[in-house]
Structure formats: C-alpha cells, structure tokens
C-alpha cells in the first residue's frame with residue numbers, strides 16, 4: 025500500500041497494488057508505504073501478517089511522514 029498525495033485532486037489516497045510494478049499513479053507523491061507481500065514479513069512473523077503490520081505501524085515515524093507532506097508543493 026502506498027499513501028500518496030495526488031496533485032490532480034489535491035487529496036491523499038491509499039493505493040493498493042497487486043504487484044510491485046503495477047498500480048503506480050503518475051504524478052502522485054508517496055508519503056508512506058508498507059510492503060505486505062509475504063517476502064516482507066515471513067522470515068520474522070511466519071504467516072502472522074497482522075503482527076507484522078502492527079509492528080510496522082508501531083514504528084512509523086509520523087513526524088517524518090508529516091514533514092514529507094509539508095514539503096510537497098500543494
């Protein structure tokens with residue numbers, strides 16, 4: 025999932041992609057992303073995707089995400 029700001033409508037969207045090379049939105053500015061494919065978490069979390077996502081969310085530096093958002097030319 026990629027959380028990105030889209031200058032075409034001036035809004036933030038969550039984009040989901042079925043593959044790493046599909047689903048990109050031209051012109052959008054990524055603010056935050058999480059890789060939920062098995063290769064991202066299986067070694068550490070086995071099939072417990074929920075635990076992986078929770079661990080990621082517990083460690084997001086939202087100040088950095090916000091700073092990124094503040095730097096885009098809105």
Ligand SMILES: [Fe+2]
Pocket residue numbers: 044059061063064
């Ligand atoms: Fe990946």
